Amino acid sequence: MDDPGNAVLTRLPGLSRRVFIGGAALTALLAACGTGTTAQTTPTTEPAKTPKRGGVLKAGSPPPPTKVDPVTMYDGTAIAIVQLVADYLIWLDKDFTLEPRLAEKWETTDGGTTWTFTIRQGVTFSDGTPLDAETVKASFDRLLDPDSKSAALSAFDGVLKAGGVAAPDTHTVTFTLERAFSDFPYLVSAGNYNALILKKDYTGGGDIIGTGPFTLTTYDVSTGAVFTRNPTYWQEGKPYLDGVEIKFYADDQADLLALQSGEIDAQILSRPQLVGPLKGAGDIVVDQVPGTGLTAFTLRTDQPPFDRKENRQAVAYALDRPGVNTTIYDGVGALGNDHLFAALFPAAPTDIPQRAKDPAKVAELLGGQKLSFDLTFDPPSKDLALTLQNQLKQAGIEVQLDQRTSADFYGGDQEKDTPWLFTAANLVGWAGRAVPSQFIIPMVRSDGVWNGSKYANPALDEAAQAYDAATTEEDRRAQAAIIATALHEDVPVIISVWAGTVRAYNGTKFAGVQAHPASYVDFSEVTAL
Template sequence: MLSRLPGLSRRLFLGAAGGAALTGLLAACAGGTGGTGDPGDTASAGGGPRTVPASPPGTPKTGGTLRAGSPPPPTAVDPVTMYDGSAIAIVQLVADYLIWLDRDFKLVPRLAERWESEEGGERWVFSLREGVTFSDGTPLDAKAVKATFDRLLDPKSKSAAAAAFDSVLARGGIGVRDDSTVVFTLERAFSDFPYLVSAGNYNAVILKEDYAGDFTARPVGTGPFLLESYDASSGAVFKRNPKYWEPGKPYLDGVRITFYADDQADLLALQSGEIDTQILSRPALVGPLKGLGGTVVDQVQGTGLTAFTLRVDQAPFDRKEVRQAIAYALDRPGVNAGVYDGIGALGNDHLFAALFPAAPPDVPQRAKDPAKVASLLAAAGVERLSFKLTYDPPSKDYALTVQDQLKQVGIEVELDQRTSGDFYGGDQEKDTPWLFTPANLVGWAGRAVPSQFIIPMVKSGGVWNGSKYANPALDAATDAYDSATTDEERRTQAAIIAKALHEDVPVIIAVWSGAVRAYAGDRFTGVSAHPSSYVDFSSVSRL
């Protein structure tokens, strides 16, 4: 039996740290709060952010309201269908997960106290925490957990969470052993399954058995705060949940989120003291604020990425040499500096970030090489390469950087910006731009395990396989990776996958993005960045 102890770090269990997020979609206080948060001291010789001590001195102070700024959610705030950072943050203040995913990708027990696998990883048994109640007084039980995942797996729910379970867990695979025990029977062995029911799968918050939508009107959850009011144009107000299961928390009396129409307005609110922190901080915007007026910019490594996707079934990208040429044309440190304010880590055109335990160390790092670009295009018989690159507004800076860098080696790129609604709209089976244009940029939030990228993005027939790439060897290695029970076997299969993607280049991964969060460090502690821009304000305290 392969068991995973509660809170066991992937670094200990598999030999390294794991990965985490669609794009994150990610100060004067009228009485603060007390907390023991972990902003983390990430100052670096290269000009990294100045941070405050990870824990406040003495006993955490209770009371006060934390004021946060955020973009307005573009769609309804519904735990089942949400996909943007603002909606996710609102729900995470009110509802909770079986397992939280910490900033170092440690699995932290929440509503589940422990979990273990049976049948070689094909069945997983979760034991629920005793004495937890929903905010309306209803006891948490296994039936509510089963209903939550049945709901997410129901095609009618149109939940993004379903893709994470593709080929792993099917509807009907969740059973109730008793009131406090839930059993997941998988379609195949999957040793990382706990990550799929953790906060790493952001829709997987546990809701009441009879949840029927309209969350902001009936916001019942087991989280640290209660949603008092919500206005789609102005913001949301929360107060402390007196029934929260963790004794003494949250320290805050409440949280107030104000919606700002654009990033600049949000930034000005932080600078002026109108808010104390941001839900979604942009590295390039908040970087200059480091250490000014008590502002702290916490940063953390992550596994978010912008996938530069190339259709391998359409000219000119049906030639591997053309795809490789584009990859060799990019100045990756330049992308990191220009788009991510230098906080990211260089990518190498495969889907194993350095944070993932099995990331192969022996794949040569691809770097800009104009001579190589010319020889590859000549080998492909391409005298002049030009193409259209489609993207939505969050990827604009990335697109401009790519256009400029490719122009320097004689490759012409026509930029095709769509609205986010258009880019992700249309028929997902045949014509949505993000999956069917010849070349595009898609922002992916950090994922907890590499399979959450590999299975939907590059496995044959993957639900989000925009490159239309198919490689039977990669498919087999992916299945073997997921069922592996030893570090050695996992590294072996990871090397096969990584080398195939690095050689075939269906997607170019230039940088793995980190994440930042700015906050008033002279008034609060416990605010921290998260790889997926998640919020956990239960430990936030005023100084």
């Protein structure tokens, strides 16, 4: 079992455990969530400058830790490789706007429990196989099969189950949900990163054939992957590049040195702390966007010392959040306020005062009692753990660091003793989500599959259900306020910073390389200079 989702640095949620990414500009409230209302936009147009055809972009990335399989993948490198080859029904733009890809439009009926997608006509896979509705149905049937062990299952949990997908004709796919879910298009978009459309006969082998802008020519688990332009790509005239090469580097420093030396032209997964000093210097451009990724500082609410709410609040008031943002995220992130609505989410409340460092409040909440606890984490969270330990020590709170290997941290029995869900306090990296429900449902609902805080609040559960079914922005905001207020007050998880995302590249050689909140790659519009 891996962490739920630091797609940028490691992986995403899964058991499916992660869900990359994942916030949302609700385009027309995702098909307006109203009966018969259609959400529809136009695919991205060409870059402002006249694109130049030709050239090969060389990008660096860590080697994927597991097999590059679209169904089960969860790490950023594997996701990038597959996204160059395969496509989604809907792409998720850098501001989380839904952009039609293999689906031309979608609409909902039956109060948001039935969703109908119109499949783009004339699209073929790179081997010439036509795309049709049955192929789309097969892709989602595969993801919904528990035996597939897909990292997409958690996103569909309680919303869509096996047998809920139908193809009434060659260009129509319908999804019948278990309950009304107004954000459903996000679950079949790139926001659910495993939701790629594959051939009906895909069985998990290494031969990945898709409808995307490139075809995978060679892949070596030790050195990298080579891609060539897909001549049958459905977006006419794209991609502009002849190909892409992804080279694997064992560590971030080697990747950075390769960029600086010109050995590569761009990074797939850039770290803000490392590329920040390169901004405005030389040929390197660092593109950055806000995001919805986070590291949850989880506190067990069902056992000492955090069964006492005041102790949880004291820890929250002891933190210097701007300091965390500067130290860990190079200032790219946005301050968190201990609820699960990032500012990127349209329904995010704006009237809850931002929690800030307040030593006097900490002392008042502790009431003269000493607070000491163990903080458990795995290596990707080490720098944050050290920063939090230092900040809490200044407030008189003693923290003993308990670093585990990633295998140990996410290992064990997921029902009773895995450290990431059962220790008194821990740090878990979650990749950004496209909609807040992808955090709320698994993390803080009473029956949440990844509820490491063991938090149970019937009022929050009811509001979360109502939020998912809401068909107007007013109703959505009302339920969001209930959820956010409860989390801010009860503090089962501390959200100190919402992580932004950066991508570094050589701006003298290529244009069109962009950062993405989920570290996704879309090189179809990249052009050589």
